[in-house]
Amino acid sequence: MTFSICVRERYTDDEGNDQVRFGVAVTTRLPGVGTLCPFASPDGAIATQSLVNVELGRKGIAYLGDGLAVEDALDALLNADEGREQRQLHGVDAEGTFAFSGEACNDWYGHTVGENYTVAGNLLTGEDVIDDVAAAYESTAHAEIPLAERLIDALEAGHEAGGDKREDLVVQSAALKVTTTEDGELSDPYYNDLRVDATETPVADLRETFExxxxxxxxxxxRYSDDEGGPDGADDADAAE
Known part of the structure; x- marks a missing residue:
């Protein structure tokens, strides 16, 4: 895999209640990364990469749902994983952050941890990729822009810094997921759960898909917000007219 970012953002909903949104985004010089790397729920966001163990993401999100802290959940999973030194695993929950890069990952590899985010990557052109992803996210962390769009901006910064060094692999992919603790919000994918599975321009295509x-x-x-049941209340026949 290549590079990814997980973030946590606190906000106040329209009723004045404190909420948390989570996001994860990733791109790589392989197809179908959205099926392997990014995991998110109302409890947190996790990315599993390098020599991918998908169960680290699946079980990690499940453990967060059971109330474990992200540090405890992911550390426990890695301790039980015989291939841990070939893994990269990082993520956030409502309170904490966690990032791990095994010593057997392929250069350049590494990670960084910010106040509300984690970034990790391997097989990169250099450390600048990780630094630029982090800087791009930090520069828009408080902007009134959808988190999904800002995650794409962060991926684009890493891509422009050099990204994945395997230039001979032209078929690439990218994906993002955004969730929240707010009841009823982002419950349907719309533009918060997007994948581009096979393309030569993954970040640009992910942005076009988002837009x-x-x-x-x-x-x-x-057109349909006044219908009973909201936008999903419009029946197929009416929508086709």
């Missing part, structure tokens, strides 16, 4: 999905959702809201 198209966002425009489509806004069109539904505009």
């Amino acid at each position: 198209t999905a966002k425009r489509g959702y806004e069109t539904v809201l505009e």
Whole structure:
């Protein structure tokens, strides 16, 4: 795998309640990364990469749902994993952060941990990739822009810094997931659970997919928000007219 970012953001909902949103985004010079690396729930966000063990992501999210802290959950999973030195695993929950890069990962590899985020990567052109992903996210952390869009901005910064060094692998992919603790919000994918599975321009295509999905959702809201049941209340026949 190549590089990814996990983030936690606190915000206040329309009723004045404190909430947390989580996001994870990844890109690599292999197809189908969205099936392997990014995991998110209302309890946190996790990325598993390098020599991928998908169960680290699946079980990690499940453990967060059971109330374990992200540090405890992911550390316990790695301790039981015989291939841990070939893994990269990082993530956030409502309170903590965790990042691990095994000593047998392929150069350049490494990770960084910020106040509310983690970034990790391997087989990169250099450390600048990780640094630029982190800097891009930090520069927009408090902006009134959808988190999904800001995660794409962070991936783009890493890509422009050099990204994955395997230039002979032209078929690439990218993915993002955004979740929240707010009941009823982001419960459907719309533009918060997106994948580009096989392309030569993964970050650009992920951005185009996001912009198209966002425009489509806004069109539904505009045309059908007054229908009973909200935008999903419009039946297929009416929508086709």
